[in-house]
Amino acid sequence: MPESLKIEVIPEGTVIDHIPAGKWLKVVEILGLTKPNGGTLLIASNVPSKKLGRKDIVKVEGRYLSEEEVNKIALIAPMATVNIVRDYKIVEKFKVSIPDEIVGILTCPNPNCVSNHEYVLPKFRIESREPLKLRCHYCERTVEGEEILGNL
Amino acid sequence: MDWKGRDVISVRDFSKGDIEFLLKVAERLEEELKKGPLDYARGKILATLFFEPSTRTRLSFESAMHRLGGSVIGFSSASSTSVKKGESLADTIKTVEQYSDVIVIRHPMEGAARLAAEVAEIPVINAGDGSNQHPTQTLLDLYTIKRAFGGIDGLTIGLLGDLKYGRTVHSLAEALAFYDVELYLISPELLRMPRYIVEELRGRGLTVHETTDLEGTIPELDVLYVTRIQRERFPDEEEYLKVKGSYQVNLSLLKNAKETLRVMHPLPRVDEIHPEVDRTEHALYFRQVFSGVPVRMALLGLALGVLG
Numbered sequence: 222m223p224e225s226l227k228i229e230v231i232p233e234g235t236v237i238d239h240i241p242a243g244k245w246l247k248v249v250e251i252l253g254l255t256k257p258n259g260g261t262l263l264i265a266s267n268v269p270s271k272k273l274g275r276k277d278i279v280k281v282e283g284r285y286l287s288e289e290e291v292n293k294i295a296l297i298a299p300m301a302t303v304n305i306v307r308d309y310k311i312v313e314k315f316k317v318s319i320p321d322e323i324v325g326i327l328t329c330p331n332p333n334c335v336s337n338h339e340y341v342l343p344k345f346r347i348e349s350r351e352p353l354k355l356r357c358h359y360c361e362r363t364v365e366g367e368e369i370l371g372n373l
Numbered sequence: 374m375d376w377k378g379r380d381v382i383s384v385r386d387f388s389k390g391d392i393e394f395l396l397k398v399a400e401r402l403e404e405e406l407k408k409g410p411l412d413y414a415r416g417k418i419l420a421t422l423f424f425e426p427s428t429r430t431r432l433s434f435e436s437a438m439h440r441l442g443g444s445v446i447g448f449s450s451a452s453s454t455s456v457k458k459g460e461s462l463a464d465t466i467k468t469v470e471q472y473s474d475v476i477v478i479r480h481p482m483e484g485a486a487r488l489a490a491e492v493a494e495i496p497v498i499n500a501g502d503g504s505n506q507h508p509t510q511t512l513l514d515l516y517t518i519k520r521a522f523g524g525i526d527g528l529t530i531g532l533l534g535d536l537k538y539g540r541t542v543h544s545l546a547e548a549l550a551f552y553d554v555e556l557y558l559i560s561p562e563l564l565r566m567p568r569y570i571v572e573e574l575r576g577r578g579l580t581v582h583e584t585t586d587l588e589g590t591i592p593e594l595d596v597l598y599v600t601r602i603q604r605e606r607f608p609d610e611e612e613y614l615k616v617k618g619s620y621q622v623n624l625s626l627l628k629n630a631k632e633t634l635r636v637m638h639p640l641p642r643v644d645e646i647h648p649e650v651d652r653t654e655h656a657l658y659f660r661q662v663f664s665g666v667p668v669r670m671a672l673l674g675l676a677l678g679v680l681g
Contacts, residue, residue: 333503335484339462359484360505361383363569 234260235286236304236311241297242267242275247373248294248301249279251326252286260284272300288315293326295319296353297373321347323355327364328372334360377678380490381498383506384544389551396516398671398680399664406440406667413679414443420473421447422465422489423500424456424480429640429662430500430510434477437669441679446472466492475676478502496676504538510639511544513668517661518596521635525549529593531557533620534600534645536566538607541639542600543570550577557590558583561616564602587620591630597622599638599645623647627655637661 240248245264249255254262263280270276291303295317305313325342336343336359344358354365364372376395380386405411419438423431426449435445448454456465462480466489469476478489479500486499486506501507518525530549532542536558546566549556556579558566565583574581584590591597599622607613621644622636635657638646642658650656674680 331483333481333483335462335480335482335488335502338482339485339488341463341488357484359487360482360503361385362483362505 231263231280231282231306232309234280234282234284234306235291236306237279237281237286237291237294237298238276238302238304239270239272239298239300240277240279240294241273241300242277244297245277245279247297248277251293251297251373252290254279254281289320292317292320293323296323296326296369319347319350319353323347326373327355327369329357329360329362330364330368330372331357331360331362334362336360376675376681378496379676380496381508381672381676382486382490383499384508384511384548387508387548392512392515392548392551395512395668395671395675396519398675399512399516399667400520402670402674402680403667410442411440411670412442413674414438414441414677417441417443417475417677417679418473419443419445419447419673420469420476421445421449421500422469422476422478422480423447423449424451424478424485426450427479427501429665430479430507431477433662433665434498434500434509434669434673437666437673440666441670441674443474443673443677447477462488463492466497470495475673498672498676501540504540504543506544507540507639508544509665509669509672510541511548512672513664514541514545514598514637514639514661515548516668517637517657517664518635520664521657521660522595526553528552528595529555529557530596530598531559531587531590531594532566532598532600533559533587533622535564535602536560536600537564538603539600542566542598545598546570546574550574550579555580556582557594559585559587559590559620561585561619563612563616564619587622588626588629591626591634594634595631597630597634597636599636599642601638601641601643601645618644621645621647622650624649624653627653630655 245266261282265278267275301317303315304311323345328343329336345355348354348356354363356363421431438445470493475496477498477500478486480502483503483505486502490497536542604613634655636655638658
């Protein structure tokens with residue numbers, strides 16, 4: 222089946238494409254799509270991809286995700302593209318980008334950080350995008366590379 | 374920038390202009406104090422929340438508030454508070470702010486002061502959060518250097534000892550990046566300054582040398598900032614025993630130093646500076662203790678909006 226048909230198969234909603242293979246569950250968790258009002262999910266996993274070799278695709282039927290919402294997944298799926306579908310047609314398409322502030326997605330790897338002990342959402346600011354380096358808003362420690370992926 | 378109501382959490386929150394302004398106010402207060410008691414903060418209450426022990430910092434804040442004419446409430450150990458009953462930090466802060474006009478907090482967790490400042494509507498001053506920041510210590514260190522040398526630019530400064538866990542040296546190094554100084558980081562291999570801090574200092578244009586050789590470095594220095602190797606910060610006692618007593622500043626070592634070298638230490642010391650050094654012109658650490666009062670008076674007064 223051609224790629225375009227796979228993407229346009231839902232009548233209304235959001236299609237998140239170019240997710241690294243095996244990461245669809247994390248994407249769904251981060252976007253809160255497992256909740257009862259999260260919308261019907263269609264998952265395509267381990268699909269051949271020219272860009273990534275293998276990729277996952279998440280389709281959320283009947284729900285439109287905003288750019289801000291989807292940007293949350295940029296930490297694990299930096300190449301992801303998002304298609305907004307209305308009446309079987311892609312009406313909007315954008316690439317994800319990492320937001321300046323990352324709240325409630327990544328836990329701080331510092332075991333003595335207050336965000337791991339008190340009732341507070343972990344918060345990070347971008348220190349650099351290339352290479353990606355984040356700074357914990359609370360303990361001020363920087364996090365990069367594998368440490369980011371390991372604490373999602 | 375407007376200081377009234379401002380939190381003092383991290384050296385990162387300050388500009389060089391903020392620091393210079395604060396040091397000037399401290400200098401002014403030190404002069405005013407010579408003439409007699411002050412009453413800038415009459416009717417104001419400081420709450421000191423010390424979740425871990427620190428005699429020096431707590432007494433210095435209390436002295437600063439009394440010298441400003443205000444009063445103090447607080448506790449000096451978490452074991453005597455509702456924290457022991459399981460109360461959250463946020464709830465403790467929300468409660469204490471009903472009784473006071475400004476809060477000073479010392480807490481064993483990194484980021485605790487930032488969280489307290491987010492919860493409280495009154496100003497919060499960080500008196501040390503785990504191994505992260507100790508900004509008021511840094512400000513008094515800068516003040517001490519400035520008073521001793523007339524300025525900070527152009528100096529060669531060595532930081533010695535526990536550079537891994539020592540929050541005072543983390544904050545001080547970051548603040549020194551505002552100035553034109555050369556920095557020597559002298560420590561055992563196991564206690565080197567965290568990579569991210571060294572990279573940041575270099576990124577901000579500072580010349581930074583890392584070494585284990587104190588004897589070879591001492592002739593270069595204008596300031597030697599000594600820190601204690603803190604047993605209580607080591608996750609592993611074995612690690613502590615490997616580095617315990619690595620360095621001692623004594624008269625024999627100081628023979629190779631510039632006559633004008635000044636030795637600083639946030640105190641308390643154990644055996645890293647021999648008491649015989651106290652009698653020399655090199656010793657600046659007790660003057661450093663004194664600096665805590667005018668600097669903290671300036672911070673409290675500015676945050677309360679009673680000084681400008």
